Amino acid sequence: MRSVTKSRNGCARCKRQKVRCDQTKPSCGRCLRAGVQCPGYTQQLKWSTKYEKLVDQGALGGSMAPETPRAESLFPGLSMEAFLSMEIPDFDPMSPFNPTNAGLEAIPSPVVEPCAEGVAPLDALIVDSVQNAQTEQQLISAAGASGVSRSYTPTPQICRSLIDTPTVLTEFYFKEAASLYSVYDSSMNPFRSTVSQLWKSSRLLHCTLQSMSAACLLDNFPHLAPIGNQLRNEAISILQEQQTHDHASLLALLMLGGSSSWHDTQQTGSKWFNVARRRLDHMVDTAQLHKDSNNYHFFEEALIYWELLLVYVADDVVRSSDDKDVTNQSVYFPARQIPHPWTGIARDTQIIVQEVGRLIRRSRILARSSHFTTQAQIKDLQQSLSTAKRLEAKLLTFVYPDEQDVVSPGDRVTPVSHLLTLAEVYRRAGLAQLYRVFPDLLDSRLRMEEDAATVYSQVTETLPEDHDTQSRDDRVRRNEWLTSYVLEAFRMLETISIESGTRDFQPFLLVALCSELRMPKPVSKSEAYFASPTTATISNLSIPDLDDEVDPPFDCYSDQPPDIFGPPTLSGNPELSLHSIDIIRTRQFVLDRLASFCRVLPPKPIRVCLDIVTASWARMDECLTLKTAQEDVYWMDVMMDNGWETCLA
Numbered sequence: 001m002r003s004v005t006k007s008r009n010g011c012a013r014c015k016r017q018k019v020r021c022d023q024t025k026p027s028c029g030r031c032l033r034a035g036v037q038c039p040g041y042t043q044q045l046k047w048s049t050k051y052e053k054l055v056d057q058g059a060l061g062g063s064m065a066p067e068t069p070r071a072e073s074l075f076p077g078l079s080m081e082a083f084l085s086m087e088i089p090d091f092d093p094m095s096p097f098n099p100t101n102a103g104l105e106a107i108p109s110p111v112v113e114p115c116a117e118g119v120a121p122l123d124a125l126i127v128d129s130v131q132n133a134q135t136e137q138q139l140i141s142a143a144g145a146s147g148v149s150r151s152y153t154p155t156p157q158i159c160r161s162l163i164d165t166p167t168v169l170t171e172f173y174f175k176e177a178a179s180l181y182s183v184y185d186s187s188m189n190p191f192r193s194t195v196s197q198l199w200k201s202s203r204l205l206h207c208t209l210q211s212m213s214a215a216c217l218l219d220n221f222p223h224l225a226p227i228g229n230q231l232r233n234e235a236i237s238i239l240q241e242q243q244t245h246d247h248a249s250l251l252a253l254l255m256l257g258g259s260s261s262w263h264d265t266q267q268t269g270s271k272w273f274n275v276a277r278r279r280l281d282h283m284v285d286t287a288q289l290h291k292d293s294n295n296y297h298f299f300e301e302a303l304i305y306w307e308l309l310l311v312y313v314a315d316d317v318v319r320s321s322d323d324k325d326v327t328n329q330s331v332y333f334p335a336r337q338i339p340h341p342w343t344g345i346a347r348d349t350q351i352i353v354q355e356v357g358r359l360i361r362r363s364r365i366l367a368r369s370s371h372f373t374t375q376a377q378i379k380d381l382q383q384s385l386s387t388a389k390r391l392e393a394k395l396l397t398f399v400y401p402d403e404q405d406v407v408s409p410g411d412r413v414t415p416v417s418h419l420l421t422l423a424e425v426y427r428r429a430g431l432a433q434l435y436r437v438f439p440d441l442l443d444s445r446l447r448m449e450e451d452a453a454t455v456y457s458q459v460t461e462t463l464p465e466d467h468d469t470q471s472r473d474d475r476v477r478r479n480e481w482l483t484s485y486v487l488e489a490f491r492m493l494e495t496i497s498i499e500s501g502t503r504d505f506q507p508f509l510l511v512a513l514c515s516e517l518r519m520p521k522p523v524s525k526s527e528a529y530f531a532s533p534t535t536a537t538i539s540n541l542s543i544p545d546l547d548d549e550v551d552p553p554f555d556c557y558s559d560q561p562p563d564i565f566g567p568p569t570l571s572g573n574p575e576l577s578l579h580s581i582d583i584i585r586t587r588q589f590v591l592d593r594l595a596s597f598c599r600v601l602p603p604k605p606i607r608v609c610l611d612i613v614t615a616s617w618a619r620m621d622e623c624l625t626l627k628t629a630q631e632d633v634y635w636m637d638v639m640m641d642n643g644w645e646t647c648l649a
Helices: 012-017 029-034 057-063 080-084 129-146 165-180 190-201 203-216 224-241 247-258 270-285 294-311 347-369 375-396 416-437 439-450 457-461 467-494 501-505 507-514 525-530 533-542 578-600 603-625 635-642
Strands: none
Touching (some): 165 203, 165 224, 165 501, 190 247, 203 224, 203 247, 247 270, 247 294, 270 294, 294 347, 347 416, 375 416, 375 439, 416 467, 416 501, 439 467, 467 507, 467 578, 501 507, 507 578, 507 603, 507 635, 578 603, 603 635
């Protein structure tokens, strides 16, 4: 047999012809002589399953190392650059992809501490493609051998970093809660923009924003109540242990204290306001903040609005260390200005309304506690009346800028016109409080308006000389004027859409003005019929037979819970007039708006607002039919009688 040297490493052409190859590089001699291109000496490998041992599918779930998911599979449609730059992941636990536990802790998560020990870095998500291909081939082979579809059995549990409560609460804060905490929502909203930059490095901010989200979701997820309280308590512990004060902790104080009533309506948050006030003053004294800086103005104006809400419901609110007499400050003149997230453009107005709140709460407490009159009380009342006159004069002289003089906040649903309207309603609310608690102020104003031929001039010309009768008529005149004045304020609020960013800043106004929506005194059937030709005509249309019972005026609300959707039924027949219709519809507007706020705002304080409103109207309507009852019902008295003091926002 002829001895032939085999060329196992020859070129592909020589192997195909089964001839010896001299293996000359780069081309062998046979290919050169034949004038063809030599294919080279690269070996071609085939994957053979001849000796492959299939792995049992049931053993795959427990013994085989689970596949580390790729970043692209968790975020379909995103480039790796976009994935690495993400701040808050957008997880979809309902997607068909069902990852295993391995390596998922490396995904960015709102949780400050890692999910588990030994967490792999983010680079661990980028797995070698060859290993992935081999693992996938094993799964396909196993599925084909068993005759079942390709799936993971049993279904592995999703890592908690994808579906845990902290992640959901954090995402909800930036999606919904942050917009509720400012009169506008845009890049100018620091409760979104600044918090998004700080929360990852501040456990205090992280716990605070999660607790706020939990409070917003209590109606739909009641089980979040203990979670929200636990997060809030953790934030309080961190706050109390802090040795140094910085901007992040001061911002967290605004969020933590301002949302106190979201968790517990018995907590007004005045304690945390006092802490924030002291810390701000300390930062100024230690030169951490300068009074001409933007940060100082932001915190100072935030405390102005917070103090406004508190002085109407609490007595332990600390004043600013700056001894500023707002009644002697210059009036506000139009100027180009940037709206504040809390005060909007009503800073100066809210300072005065804040002082009004301190004054009237002190006056109402004194009136409720004093059984006998002393010289000291008389002196205090005179001083209070003098202060009220100065505050009234201040509110009457306010001038607001034109719309073009205010920088737009960049919020599509909150134009500058909403901020201007809100500022004007705050001014009217402050005046309404003064005129109710200090009626002499309104009497003086009405006497001044009599010379201008107002609607009340005819009444004053025919006033009898009897002192009791005149006093009673003065009260009626004041009530009618206040009701008309407040109706105009509510018409302004009606122009602001329910989607406006100012919605969380309206409940206080709705409550503060509600006790001026007095129904006209009920009249008997005969009085209603013979009062005037117009009244008689309307009565004939609506009451064909005077012997028949007349439907109660609020029968249209009978199908709804009376504590939310309608005031209690009057025992008498209200005067049928356009004025009474306007009052009824305005009452319904207040109830509808508060009921809507229950669905979009933290529900607990809004329900207290509803309680105050409906209880005030019930007492007012009852007084109309009881001659011995006091007709001057005031919402603050109703609130204090029932212990409903809470932050009304």
